[in-house]
Amino acid sequence: MTTRPSKWLAFVPAALLPFLTGCGGSQSVLNPQGLQAERLAQLFWLFTGVCGAVWILVLIAMMIAIFRKPRKGYRPVDPLVVDAQGERRTAIVVGSLVTLTALMLIAFTFLSYVATRGLAAPNEALNIEITGYQWWWNVKYDNPNPSQVFDTANEIHVPVDRPVSIDLKAADVIHSFWVPNLTGKQDLIPGQDNIVSFTARHVGRYRGQCAEFCGWQHAHMAFLVIVESAGDFEAWRNGQLRVARAAAGEESKDREILHGKDIFNTRGCALCHTIRGTNAGGRMGPDLTHLASRSTLAAGTLPNTQHDLIAWIADPQAIKPGNKMPKVPLDGSELDALGAYLRMLE
Amino acid sequence: MRAHAPLAIIIGVTLILTACKREQRDFEPDKVDAAKLGPVPLVSLEPGGDRPPKDLEAGKDYEQNAYHLNQGKALFSAMNCNGCHSNGGGGMGPALTDDVWIYGSDFVNIAASIRDGRPNGMPSFGRVLPPETLFDLAAYVRALGGFVPTNAAPSRNDSLQAAPGENRTQENPEFVPNPAAGNPPAP
Numbered sequence: 001m002t003t004r005p006s007k008w009l010a011f012v013p014a015a016l017l018p019f020l021t022g023c024g025g026s027q028s029v030l031n032p033q034g035l036q037a038e039r040l041a042q043l044f045w046l047f048t049g050v051c052g053a054v055w056i057l058v059l060i061a062m063m064i065a066i067f068r069k070p071r072k073g074y075r076p077v078d079p080l081v082v083d084a085q086g087e088r089r090t091a092i093v094v095g096s097l098v099t100l101t102a103l104m105l106i107a108f109t110f111l112s113y114v115a116t117r118g119l120a121a122p123n124e125a126l127n128i129e130i131t132g133y134q135w136w137w138n139v140k141y142d143n144p145n146p147s148q149v150f151d152t153a154n155e156i157h158v159p160v161d162r163p164v165s166i167d168l169k170a171a172d173v174i175h176s177f178w179v180p181n182l183t184g185k186q187d188l189i190p191g192q193d194n195i196v197s198f199t200a201r202h203v204g205r206y207r208g209q210c211a212e213f214c215g216w217q218h219a220h221m222a223f224l225v226i227v228e229s230a231g232d233f234e235a236w237r238n239g240q241l242r243v244a245r246a247a248a249g250e251e252s253k254d255r256e257i258l259h260g261k262d263i264f265n266t267r268g269c270a271l272c273h274t275i276r277g278t279n280a281g282g283r284m285g286p287d288l289t290h291l292a293s294r295s296t297l298a299a300g301t302l303p304n305t306q307h308d309l310i311a312w313i314a315d316p317q318a319i320k321p322g323n324k325m326p327k328v329p330l331d332g333s334e335l336d337a338l339g340a341y342l343r344m345l346e
Numbered sequence: 347m348r349a350h351a352p353l354a355i356i357i358g359v360t361l362i363l364t365a366c367k368r369e370q371r372d373f374e375p376d377k378v379d380a381a382k383l384g385p386v387p388l389v390s391l392e393p394g395g396d397r398p399p400k401d402l403e404a405g406k407d408y409e410q411n412a413y414h415l416n417q418g419k420a421l422f423s424a425m426n427c428n429g430c431h432s433n434g435g436g437g438m439g440p441a442l443t444d445d446v447w448i449y450g451s452d453f454v455n456i457a458a459s460i461r462d463g464r465p466n467g468m469p470s471f472g473r474v475l476p477p478e479t480l481f482d483l484a485a486y487v488r489a490l491g492g493f494v495p496t497n498a499a500p501s502r503n504d505s506l507q508a509a510p511g512e513n514r515t516q517e518n519p520e521f522v523p524n525p526a527a528g529n530p531p532a533p
Contacts, residue, residue, distance in 0.1 A: 266474070267473070268473075268474040268476065271424075271425060283424070284420075284424045315374075317373040317374045321373055322373055324417075326476040326478055326479050327478075
């Protein structure tokens with residue numbers, strides 16, 4: 001009995017089509033929103049097109065070879081008979097094809113060199129220094145003027161249509177910086193500085209992710225790139241440059257907030273975290289000066305709400321086991337006060 | 347005899363698997379609250395009666411554990427122990443790499459020194475550091491003294507080596523030495 005492929009097989013490609021809807025969105029190579037990502041997507045589609053065409057041609061040639069009937073009166077050529085003219089013809093065809101291939105490769109190499117140079121960030125680029133930690137991102141906005149330098153974490157704001165040059169460092173192990181919508185991957189290597197640059201074309205929020213396995217919580221090491229207009233970016237930058245809100249200081253009348261601040265400074269939080277404008281100046285964890293203005297907690301692990309913030313402080317090791325934030329023994333009212341204080345840091 | 351060969355291979359390979367879980371990382375030692383622990387004896391002399399309980403021994407496993415030792419090492423510089431003990435070599439505070447231990451060299455003694463502080467400058471960290479952090483640090487200090495197994499102890503800092511690592515880039519590539527201003531030329 002001969003088996004024939006079921007006609008249902010024809011529906012397999014159709015059934016796979018809905019998966020393509022997963023290709024859009026805020027973390028996708030196929031939805032380029034930056035200059036570099038556009039080039040990568042073009043390359044992807046060019047490769048897919050060329051490889052697809054070659055694949056189809058090969059299949060057609062194979063089908064012809066399989067199903068063609070021999071011509072009438074066809075006799076196989078004796079391989080021992082010398083056909084000088086035919087051999088010369090073959091040599092010329094193969095030789096010119098090889099030469100053409102070599103010339104095209106040289107031309108493409110040159111063009112790719114020119115294109116890569118064109119993609120490098122010019123001098124007026126925005127300079128950001130990103131340091132990868134297990135498992136979060138420190139984002140430092142560089143400036144020749146030291147009073148204009150500030151740190152934030154896990155959220156990168158950039159102006160639209162302005163080249164951004166990012167200096168990548170790692171504090172512990174190798175990480176990799178990847179925002180598929182904006183540019184390709186680049187590793188963060190301890191003891192070495194790598195540079196990645198991109199120019200965002202459209203305002204929006206794009207998700208990035210560590211793309212090099214870096215330990216237990218590698219999957220919880222995400223970040224956001226927020227592309228905004230030049231005006232919005234300046235406003236955000238000026239906000240970040242300010243020290244913590246005056247209410248965070250002794251001027252606050254709210255007893256709970258003062259209590260929260262006291263806990264932060266005396267129960268160990270301040271040993272690792274900085275809140276500019278207060279006594280807290282630790283450098284081991286993320287800068288919390290404007291914590292409430294960020295949209296996620298613990299590098300994209302939780303949304304930044306009061307509830308999640310308190311849950312996070314109450315037991316970080318249950319939410320993200322192995323991360324460097326210890327569980328500090330605090331009771332319910334202390335947690336509430338600490339939450340109230342931190343939620344005020346906009 | 348020949349028939350036992352596959353069995354022997356299977357047993358051998360299975361034995362290799364036992365190496366996969368070398369150590370257990372303890373992220374939440376709920377068993378202790380460092381602030382509530384009792385006093386720790388400084389000497390082994392027992393003037394009548396029983397010695398006080400060694401509550402801090404809860405973290406003693408940490409000194410067998412490479413993960414906790416390297417966390418302790420990171421904390422040692424992050425919490426500025428280096429400020430006085432200078433990578434264990436001592437300075438304003440006593441050296442930690444020699445065999446002189448003013449308040450005892452046991453894990454509990456070191457943990458108690460960090461928790462409660464000691465006269466002449468050693469601050470108390472008991473209220474600001476949670477127990478596991480305290481234990482990480484105490485375990486690393488034991489490593490500095492050479493008390494922990496060498497297969498778990500962290501290695502020395504690159505900065506303490508005589509020459510920089512061959513595969514490292516220069517510390518500050520932006521810095522361009524200016525011979526005219528009297529700076530030494532780049533090595």
